[in-house]
Amino acid sequence: MLDKLKKIWQVLRKPSVHYSLGFLTLGGFVAGVIFWGGFNTALEVTNQEAFCIGCHEMENNVYEELKTTIHFTNRSGVRATCPDCHVPHNWTDKIARKMQASKEVWGKVFGTINTREKFEAKRRELAEHEWDRLKANDSLECRNCHNFDYMDFTRQSTRAAKMHSTSLASGEKTCIDCHKGIAHQLPDMAGVEGF
Amino acid sequence: MNIAKLVSLTAVIGLSLTTAFIAQAESVSDEKIATLRLAPLDVEPTPPVMQKVLNTDIKQVRNYPMQPPVIPHKIDGYQVDLKVNKCMSCHARKRTGESQAPMVSVTHYMDRENNFLADLSPRRYFCTQCHVPQLDAKELVGNDFVDIDHLIKVKAKQH
Numbered sequence: 001m002l003d004k005l006k007k008i009w010q011v012l013r014k015p016s017v018h019y020s021l022g023f024l025t026l027g028g029f030v031a032g033v034i035f036w037g038g039f040n041t042a043l044e045v046t047n048q049e050a051f052c053i054g055c056h057e058m059e060n061n062v063y064e065e066l067k068t069t070i071h072f073t074n075r076s077g078v079r080a081t082c083p084d085c086h087v088p089h090n091w092t093d094k095i096a097r098k099m100q101a102s103k104e105v106w107g108k109v110f111g112t113i114n115t116r117e118k119f120e121a122k123r124r125e126l127a128e129h130e131w132d133r134l135k136a137n138d139s140l141e142c143r144n145c146h147n148f149d150y151m152d153f154t155r156q157s158t159r160a161a162k163m164h165s166t167s168l169a170s171g172e173k174t175c176i177d178c179h180k181g182i183a184h185q186l187p188d189m190a191g192v193e194g195f
Numbered sequence: 196m197n198i199a200k201l202v203s204l205t206a207v208i209g210l211s212l213t214t215a216f217i218a219q220a221e222s223v224s225d226e227k228i229a230t231l232r233l234a235p236l237d238v239e240p241t242p243p244v245m246q247k248v249l250n251t252d253i254k255q256v257r258n259y260p261m262q263p264p265v266i267p268h269k270i271d272g273y274q275v276d277l278k279v280n281k282c283m284s285c286h287a288r289k290r291t292g293e294s295q296a297p298m299v300s301v302t303h304y305m306d307r308e309n310n311f312l313a314d315l316s317p318r319r320y321f322c323t324q325c326h327v328p329q330l331d332a333k334e335l336v337g338n339d340f341v342d343i344d345h346l347i348k349v350k351a352k353q354h
Contacts, residue, residue: 069272181279189278194293
């Protein structure tokens with residue numbers, strides 16, 4: 001094993017015999033651009049709603065539920081797609097989340113939630129993952145659109161203005177603490193704080 | 196002989212009544228049938244503009260003491276089913292401290308034998324069976340409801 005590594009190292013250390021320096025640098029640059037472009041394109045493809053609901057697990061359960069909510073259809077026609085809420089926009093966080101999501105490929109292959117019943121049985125667990133994630137990042141995906149700095153309390157209902165100007169403003173609460181189940185149905189909430 | 200007479204008499208009366216009834220039924224004109232939809236039966240009328248739900252958070256006076264209080268806010272998307280009751284996340288006894296919402300009355304914690312339960316009684320679980328939000332809409336038909344206090348006052352004056 002160690003010998004092999006040594007051999008590879010020696011090859012890497014040696015100057016190139018057959019290829020010119022120009023070819024290697026330019027070729028390397030072009031190959032890099034193609035690789036990077038391809039990688040990002042592939043990443044963006046997986047970041048589309050059409051990709052998410054390509055699986056019936058997502059299309060028949062969570063997507064159907066989203067359709068009835070204000071994040072799908074509303075007066076101004078601005079809508080949230082799956083990745084808007086479920087994938088961080090920041091690149092490093094996005095890659096981290098995508099790596100985590102490889103578990104979902106496992107789930108797809110082994111049919112962890114391939115029936116409505118199985119999905120309902122796992123709904124609480126799956127919801128808790130998302131609540132924990134949003135709690136940990138201070139509801140970052142909510143705040144990508146709903147920016148606290150630009151909230152006009154006078155245009156909110158009395159109750160909303162009161163909550164937002166106190167608990168949310170002080171940082172004591174974050175969006176997900178109160179706004180659970182706004183885009184999908186809630187699981188059995190027994191024992192969840194606030195229910 | 197008498198019995199036969201009686202039978203024929205009843206038959207005659209019955210027959211005339213039936214014809215009278217049919218004649219009456221025929222006299223209802225076709226236009227009147229469609230009045231409730233305000234459009235001919237083969238035409239899809241334009242539905243009226245949807246009304247806004249009142250979201251004032253101001254308690255409304257009950258029209259009679261045992262009236263279920265109406266909901267003074269929007270309840271769009273509130274999930275009330277076997278798994279969860281969104282209303283109770285503010286109106287449950289334990290939640291009122293934080294929410295400052297009125298607690299559901301104690302009757303909601305009683306079963307039908309008047310035993311007090313620790314949690315919401317199943318028969319009172321579905322809030323919108325009795326409690327409804329209000330629309331900012333004109334009355335479609337007149338309402339001549341009179342408050343009981345008014346009746347008592349009128350009666351007292353008469354004596």
